[in-house]
Amino acid sequence: MPTDIAMNNRKHWALPQFSLRFAQVWRRNLLVWRKLAIPSMLGNLADPLLYLFGLGYGLGRMLDDVNGMSYIGFLAGGIICSSTMMSASFEAMYSAFSRMQMQKTWEAILNAPLTLDDVVLGEMIWAASKSFLSGSAVLIVAAVLGLVSSPLALVVVPLIFLTGLAFAGLGLIMTALSPSYDFFMYYFTLCVTPMMLLCGVFFPLDQLPAAAQVAAQLLPLTHAVSLVRPLVNGTVPPSWLLHIMVLVIYALAGFYVALALTRRRLLK
């Protein structure tokens, strides 16, 4: 009956109603993470630091400067963002999927006085928190290496969290749609890897063909990099408000779509 389907769709797209209990979902994940915090942190740091040192020193030696800075200095801002993206995506997909589908953790929580709205919000903020640690760790390493030139870099800290929220929302959409872990490979191959290469992490956007530059403006990582790189290097990013708005919209829309799709999946 098409009317039923239309009615159910309306329910799935109803505005979220939160309770503060979402914080307990976040806290639960924190407690699990704490048990494995050190290996988890090291694992999350290894990858971005390999890029930073490998490319920064290796490739950097062959380049005089990029946009008026050393290549490793250029790279640092990009790697902070890509590391945040990776960490938020992994947590919102593989880990959240485990809790939803394999361990039925969400199902158990829904028998308590929490709603799926609380669960998805708690998971999104958790994924952003975890990616915040990854991004901040890279920022700290960059500061230790002397690549951070002014206290303006402190503004990067909340922006890392915002970037994490934007990618957590997208990841949770994939989780809501995914039949199995294999599905996430599509997202990595079709979205994450292209963003790594096209959003200005490794080289300035203006090296791309014009059409690709326009396309890159639609992707959240471009805006994260456009904010973080200048701040790391001590300048205020041009059109910073626009970049922040894009990330906020990605985060809000990502949450809303992820919630509606998760409701459709679980609240049958």
Added chain:
Amino acid sequence: MNTTAPLAAAGLRKSYGEREVVCGVDFALQPGECFGLLGPNGAGKTTTLRLCLGLTDPDSGSITVLGKPVPQQAREARMRIGVVPQFDNLDPDFTIRENLLIFGRYFDIADQVLRERIPDLLEFAGLSSRADARIQTLSGGMKRRLTLARALINDPELIFLDEPTTGLDPQARHVIWERLRNLLKQGKTLLLTTHFMEEAERLCSRIAIMDHGKIIAEGKPQTLIAQHIEPQVVEVYGENAPDWAGRFGRSHAERCEVTGETIFCYTHDPAPLITDLDARGDLRYLHRRASLEDVFLKLTGRELRD
């Protein structure tokens, strides 16, 4: 509708696409009773429970749980409900004690209160000595007991049990039954779904048999047996049993059911059947009183449900 009922459902309907899974269900629980919802797989039991918890919205009908309208105030209702789900969903990332603690926090219960409650719950579940064990190391029976203990963390007035003993060995099953009786003694109200008739007969003061989304019979187990079925059963087994049924059984029992090489003869007077079977000597038989299972099979049929 009875407003003092811990749970009252009226005219519940729920469809998935073209398929109506719950088609007009009415029932009400009395305080302190164990109410059994029985039915074959796919009868709509679990969907009915999900509706009562506010996890899915009915297409029509009304539900009141502990005085709260559901799904509108499902959160408030769930504050005072305990749930034992059909499949264990204990948190494998935590120990036994942590599972209880973390779950209690979902109800906004202070850690201090939880720490006081947990030893009693561990005792209840017979898991005091394993408090710091990981979930993966527990047997099926232990997991079920822990799931039951977890459902009690908020000291609920009403407990939903969705097939609580499925997959357990007899020892473990008897322990769960004993615990459930204990809860009834404490004045809790239980809503139990099961397809073990023995379980329903032992625990439930009233049962409703559900099939194809409808309640097709409701009452006390003994009353249902008396109402729906002849009191005596003779089960006859063997290659020649169908032949015997055709020539003798059917004319001497009030009702015969055949499945393969087994004949179920339902009767008020089993004497002629037994005399004949003893005289023949080539057919094994079992004479017993009619049970809830016989009622269930009569009402829902013998064909497989998958």
